[in-house]
Amino acid sequence: MTQILFPNDEGIVSAAALLRAACLVAIPTETVYGLAADATSEPAAAAVFAAKGRPDFNPLICHYPDAAAAATHVAFSPVAERLAQEFWPGPLTLVLPRRADCPVSARAGAGLPTLAVRVPAHPVARALLAACGFPLAAPSANRSGGVSPTTAAHVLADLHGRIAAVLDAGPCAVGLESTVLDLSGKAPRLLRPGGIPAEAIEACIGRLARGHTPGAAPQSPGLLASHYAPSLPLRLNATHAGEDEALLAFGVPLPAALVFNLSPSADVAEAAARLFAGLRWLDTEGARRGLRGIAAMPVPSHGLGAAINDRLRRASA
Numbered sequence: 345m346t347q348i349l350f351p352n353d354e355g356i357v358s359a360a361a362l363l364r365a366a367c368l369v370a371i372p373t374e375t376v377y378g379l380a381a382d383a384t385s386e387p388a389a390a391a392v393f394a395a396k397g398r399p400d401f402n403p404l405i406c407h408y409p410d411a412a413a414a415a416t417h418v419a420f421s422p423v424a425e426r427l428a429q430e431f432w433p434g435p436l437t438l439v440l441p442r443r444a445d446c447p448v449s450a451r452a453g454a455g456l457p458t459l460a461v462r463v464p465a466h467p468v469a470r471a472l473l474a475a476c477g478f479p480l481a482a483p484s485a486n487r488s489g490g491v492s493p494t495t496a497a498h499v500l501a502d503l504h505g506r507i508a509a510v511l512d513a514g515p516c517a518v519g520l521e522s523t524v525l526d527l528s529g530k531a532p533r534l535l536r537p538g539g540i541p542a543e544a545i546e547a548c549i550g551r552l553a554r555g556h557t558p559g560a561a562p563q564s565p566g567l568l569a570s571h572y573a574p575s576l577p578l579r580l581n582a583t584h585a586g587e588d589e590a591l592l593a594f595g596v597p598l599p600a601a602l603v604f605n606l607s608p609s610a611d612v613a614e615a616a617a618r619l620f621a622g623l624r625w626l627d628t629e630g631a632r633r634g635l636r637g638i639a640a641m642p643v644p645s646h647g648l649g650a651a652i653n654d655r656l657r658r659a660s661a
């Protein structure tokens with residue numbers, strides 16, 4: 345049984361007690377729901393990989409109450425300090441070198457010399473981090489390779505019975521995962537587009553390198569070809585919907601048997617917030633009605649549109 349906790353004082357105290365006992369609790373963040381565990385506990389991190397079916401070479405993001413707490417575990421460069429100042433708390437994850445005495449479990453960090461750290465903006469996540477007093481390792485709270493959850497119901501659809509509790513604080517405001525930046529190499533590198541547009545980061549620190557360093561470990565799952573995948577096949581840049589296709593619309597919808605409109609007013613931030621809920625709904629409802637696939641209308645690439653298109657490409661691979 346997975347317990348549903350409410351985001352009041354009592355719920356936070358219960359969640360913190362479960363986490364302290366090395367149990368798993370799904371928690372709201374401004375991006376997506378995370379599957380949280382005590383980052384300093386080896387068995388708790390192992391349980392996260394098991395519950396998600398996540399390959400153990402994929403490291404987890406560690407969540408901290410503030411930049412000062414993160415700086416006790418990883419080494420901040422001047423660029424990292426500037427970014428933390430500008431974008432934390434918020435949907436930006438920084439990959440930085442671990443300090444020698446960093447207590448985060450090797451399991452959580454997949455044995456790497458770097459650690460991905462982030463300070464979430466969601467008030468419930470912040471209250472929980474304050475109550476815990478240890479960092480929370482939290483990947484998105486979905487089965488590995490599937491669509492990230494933006495509601496507690498999504499979490500339960502994937503993980504019911506596999507985790508101790510979910511802290512239900514309603515839908516996530518941003519709806520896409522954090523932007524992941526690698527600051528451990530020579531030049532800042534964008535590993536995953538996300539909730540902070542790359543343009544905003546470049547306005548702060550200058551041009552970013554993109555993608556993975558060729559041949560370097562690890563492969564971020566955010567960079568794996570197939571990820572965020574619904575079970576119905578997804579077709580991109582649709583200019584029509586077939587009779588047996590559901591439609592993921594943006595702006596004025598095309599005619600189709602089943603439609604989920606990301607944003608009737610063609611607003612990319614609204615589309616980002618609704619993307620994962622839309623994919624999940626079209627997937628179940630489309631399959632129930634015997635449809636064979638999902639056709640996605642094009643979304644412009646400005647602002648959060650870049651991260652939306654990244655997720656759609658991976659969902660279609």
Ligand code: TXA
Nearest residue numbers: 375377378403404458459460483484521522564565566
């Ligand atoms: O918004 C988010 O980032 C959400 C919420 C819960 O915070 N979390 C999330 O975690 O999306 P996850 O595990 O689904 O994605 C984390 C990404 C993966 O692509 C992982 O490979 C990468 O960050 N990552 C983690 N540690 C890394 C490291 N040391 N070096 C390179 N990439 C790393």
Ligand code: MG
Nearest residue numbers: 483484492565
């Ligand atoms: Mg994920």
